Amino acid sequence: MAEKKETKKPAEEKAAKKPASKASEKPYSTAGATERRIGAVICWLAAIACEIVAICLYSGKIEITFMNTIVALVALLVIDLILVIVGSMLWKKANHIDPASEKNKVKFFLWNNMGVIACIVAFLPFIIMILTDKENTDPRMKKIAGIAAAIAIVIGVLFSIDWHPISEEAKSEQVKYQNSVYYTQFGKKYHLYGDCQHINTSDSKTEASVEEAINHGCNDVCKTCADKYEKENGKSYLDIQAAVEEGAK
Numbered sequence: 001m002a003e004k005k006e007t008k009k010p011a012e013e014k015a016a017k018k019p020a021s022k023a024s025e026k027p028y029s030t031a032g033a034t035e036r037r038i039g040a041v042i043c044w045l046a047a048i049a050c051e052i053v054a055i056c057l058y059s060g061k062i063e064i065t066f067m068n069t070i071v072a073l074v075a076l077l078v079i080d081l082i083l084v085i086v087g088s089m090l091w092k093k094a095n096h097i098d099p100a101s102e103k104n105k106v107k108f109f110l111w112n113n114m115g116v117i118a119c120i121v122a123f124l125p126f127i128i129m130i131l132t133d134k135e136n137t138d139p140r141m142k143k144i145a146g147i148a149a150a151i152a153i154v155i156g157v158l159f160s161i162d163w164h165p166i167s168e169e170a171k172s173e174q175v176k177y178q179n180s181v182y183y184t185q186f187g188k189k190y191h192l193y194g195d196c197q198h199i200n201t202s203d204s205k206t207e208a209s210v211e212e213a214i215n216h217g218c219n220d221v222c223k224t225c226a227d228k229y230e231k232e233n234g235k236s237y238l239d240i241q242a243a244v245e246e247g248a249k
């Protein structure tokens, strides 16, 4: 007799393999979130250290002889910006792996905007110092450093904003709902159907659980897929999400 083949879907296997979370009741794994948050904080502290050095350099508290002060200031601001952005990327990833609860509005806001706050702290004091500096002897340095810092804070804030934040409640409900979805490298939504027109030709199409899609940064379902789902099932995927959001308020 022919051996009976196991036809379990990969997503089901994954769900079965997943160990029960001991630390919390969350229906998804939060592994890796804490390490990323620590990494983010280290980056941000290093960014602020760069800013402090830049302030000391600008105000003449420290002097360097091996390179032009203006070049050194701009270099410090660039390193400051890179550290802010890397920190914010790590922090945003951690927020998708382990999102904050919507129940605490203040924490939810702070958690999602921590990168923006870090960016402001890493640049604003420097900018204020330049704006309030009345007796600097070098107007060229003031102008160049001021413009560089202004550009850096704008870029830093834009990179630090989480344009698609997710809450603990929304993630908990979504990971329960569908087992197998699709996402692409740079997509912002996950798809219920592998042959969806938006991902049909994508080389980076990945089949995954909703949890993995959300961790990747795709926290919403694709509209086209949701419409198709509704037609096939007579039940709206989006309605269920909306009901969850209502419940969380």
Ligand SMILES: [Zn+2]
Pocket: 190, 191, 192, 193, 196, 197, 198, 222, 223, 224, 225, 226
């Ligand atoms: Zn789709």
